[in-house]
Each structure stands twice: as C-alpha cells, then as structure tokens.
Amino acid sequence: MEILKKRIRTNQFKGRAFTQVTLDDDFNVPDVRPDIDKIIEENGDIKITEVRVMEGKVSICGKLEFAVLYISGYDSRPIHHMDGCIDFEEVVNMDNVAEGDDVKVSWDMEDLRTSLINSRKLSVRSIIALTLNASCIVEIEAALNVEGGKDVCSRTRRVDTSQIHIQKKDTFRIKDEITVPANKPNIMEILWNDAAVDNLDIRLMDDKISLRGELGIFVMYSSEEEKNPLQFFNTTSPFSGNLECHGAKEEMIGHITARIIHTEIEVRRDSDMEARNVGIEVVLELEMAVYEDETTELLSDVYALDKKLVPVYRPAVFDNILMKNQSDMRLHQRIKIKNDQAKILQICQAGGHVKVDRTQINESGILVEGVVYVQILYVAADDRMPVNALKGMVPFSCQIEIPEMDNTCTYEISPVLEQVSSNMLDSEEIEIKMMLVLSAIVFKRMKVDIIEDIKEEACDQHQAENIPGIIGYIVRPGDELWTLAKKFNTTMEDIMSTNNLEQEQLSPKQKLVITIHG
Structure with a gap:
C-alpha cells in the first residue's frame, strides 16, 4: 500500500506588533548657508534600512530624512533650505517570530517638528509609529490517496488553499529629464522639490509585472533674475515598464505594494549650456506576494476490509485569501490661513500623507478611520516672507466591503493618496481635494486535520x-x-x-x- 502525498506551500500569519519611536536631535546650519530667521516648512521621510528577525524579537534599523525650507533676513535671496537625517535602531519583542520569518514594517509619522535654538542651530523632533506584520512560508505535506490495496476504502475532502508561489522585494527605477517651461528663467539653485506617484496601475502578467503611472514633480528654485528670484513649476511625467517575476501567471492573485525609497532631482544643462533641464530619478520599492487559489482533494479517512488501518492525523493551518477589495473615497476640505499669516497670492504645491488611526472588523467588512495631513505651499503677499505654508487635517471614515469576514480573519490595508489638487477661494482660504484609495487583502484561517501516515494493526x-x-x-x-x-x-x-x-x-x-x- 502506497500513500500518495502532496506538498502545499502556504503563507501563515504569525502576529502583529506596534511600537512608537521618538527621535530628537540638534543640527547646525551648514557654513555655506545663511542664518535662519524663520522656518517656512519642513518635511520628512522614514527609510527602513534593515529588518533583522531573531528568536522572539525583531531589530529595525532606519533613518529619518528631513528637509527644512526657511527665510533668511541676512541674504539678498531670502529663501534657503537645509537637510539632514537621524539614524535609529529599535528592538521590538514578538513572541511567535523566529529567524527566517518574513516581517513587513510599515510606518506613520505622527509628528515632525522643527524649531530654532538660535539662528545657526535647529532642533528636530519626530514621533514615528512602526507596525510589524510577521508571517512565514510553510510547506505542509498531506496525503491525497492510497494505492495498492484491493480491499482498501478511502474518503477525501475538498480543501481550498491559497498557495504562495512568489514572495520577494524588487525595485523599479524611473528616469526622466524635463525642461523648465519657456516662460521661466534659468535655474540657479533648486530650493525645494517633491515627487509623488499618481494613478499607479500594477498588473500581474506571465513571468512579469507591469507598472504604469504618472510622476508628479514640483520644483521651486532660485533664478538669476534680480526682481523675481523665486520661481517654481509643476509637471507630470508618465512612466511604464515591466519587472521580471518568473513563475507569475496573469490569472494568479498578486498583493503588490509600492513606495518611493529614493528621489534625486538635479539641475542639468541643455545643449546651449544653460541650466534649463532637470534630471529626475525615482526608485520604487515593491513588496510582492503572488498567490494561486487551488482546490485539492485531501485524504480524510481510510479503512480496509481485510486488515485494521489506523490513520495518523496532525493539525494543519491554511491562511487562504478570502477577498481582495479596495474602497475609493473623495475627500475635500477648506483650510484658512491663521491670523498672523500673510495672505495668499498663488498656490505653489499641495500634498499630504495618510495616517490610519483605527481599523475595526464589522458585519460588512472593515471600517477604517484616520486623517490626512495636508500641506500647501503658497506665494505670500509679504516681501519679507515671499513663501509660506498652510497646514491642515482632513478626517475620514471609510468602509471596505468584505462579505463573510469575521474576527478570525487577518488583513493588510494599504492607503494611497491620489489626485491631490487645490483651489484658491480667496486670499485667505484654499480648498483641497483628493482621492483616498484603501486597498485590503483579507485572509481566512482554516484548520484541517490531515493524514500524514497510515499504520497497520493486527485485527482482533x-x-x-x-x-x-x-x-x-x-x-x-x-x-x-x-x-x-x-x-x-x-x-x-x-x-x-x-x-x-x-x-x-x-x-x-x-x-x-x-x-x-x-
């Protein structure tokens, strides 16, 4: 008698952990930069450089990269910038993790504040929230049937599994060169810039992944013009391409998230040796998990008419995809300047980031609540401070429809902000509009007793x-x-x-x- 077996490769969720990290450091203004009179705007980004999984704990290394746009009253060109970074290492206890497990780390910047110690020294303080999701790939060997026994009777049961075929990270580089609009002067120095991915479409294809989207570019720079040295422009750069993903099939289920991990925007000279071109290089990091739904008939019981057969069972756990779904939500908010702020002449750029505060499973799916922090850079009606920033919060509550979901399910939610636009209502108020996309993948845990061996015993x-x-x-x-x-x-x-x-x-x-x- 021969037992026919099959290896089922599945991804098992092992646990989730949360921690807060407070970063605090002081920075001197570089010697090549003038004194700081007033800070206009700051932004920051977290780069996770290493995730090391050990027995019962996870070590996370990373850095906060920040940039500050400021006014200097001691220079003929008042707008300047400086940047820096704060390194950190955090050890998080996770009881169930072991070396070799996969731990995904996501982050929210709950606070970023910069303040002047003096005109040559800056204090930077930030609170970041880290979320860790641990899982591991398990190969489960299960009996399918028995062969070679004439008087052997067997019974099978249908088991639906989401087998994981590919789990890896990869990077996608976007390179382009744009030209300063014809009505704008040459660039002397880039003061502030931003790059954001919009309308990103990621699709699984045979042995590859297709990416298509737009890169939104904002550049503020100082020019050689005496009367109007401060200039800016916004533009978009479409991109498309493929990443090799051997073994992927179009009909498989892909859970792929992308984020910018590197942005480089530099001045380049054109054929006339004038500083009118801007080189752009953006690196996207993609976390890829590719699954295939499969129905397998597993052996559930066996006996023989001429001898005593005793099946040996062991419990197995399968985390199967219940559903992938997303909810799109349009948000808008009116934001007014403070009483002490200069009035608005023109909007330069609007952006924001999403912070999910709470998720809750209900009878319809997942309720997601949070806030979008928005920042608007504008040209101000004040010669002493030609640029200013307006900040605000847009709360949201969104339902992601997932039928048949219950509290035993595990899930991942990926928030993305798209189509951010702003409209100047008057010199004191701006309306900002955006699309919030919340994507969810939900796994339902199934416990099955599988047969791993069959023993023969003597009959009475x-x-x-x-x-x-x-x-x-x-x-x-x-x-x-x-x-x-x-x-x-x-x-x-x-x-x-x-x-x-x-x-x-x-x-x-x-x-x-x-x-x-x-």
Missing part, C-alpha cells in the same frame, strides 16, 4: 468471528453512509446495492440491511 480475530454476516440497522441522526460502512466492515457500494439506494444521503429512522465482510 475473536471479535471478528462473533460478528454476524448480516444485520438490520435503523439510521440514527448524524449517521453517514461512510461511517456505517467503516463501522460494519463493508463498503458504501455494497450498502447502496443491497438496499437499492440511489443516493448517499440517509434519513433518520431509515431501515437498512447491511452485509458484513468477514
């Missing part, structure tokens, strides 16, 4: 001799044809043939004649 010959060759039986509630055939050492086919049954379903109090095999 005395007991076998005392069993009559034929009996009458009245069906009880819960009886199945399989259990009766196994109990009385016969086959389902024999019972159906003897009693002229056309279907396997039995009814309580139904009378059966059962012939027992010796």
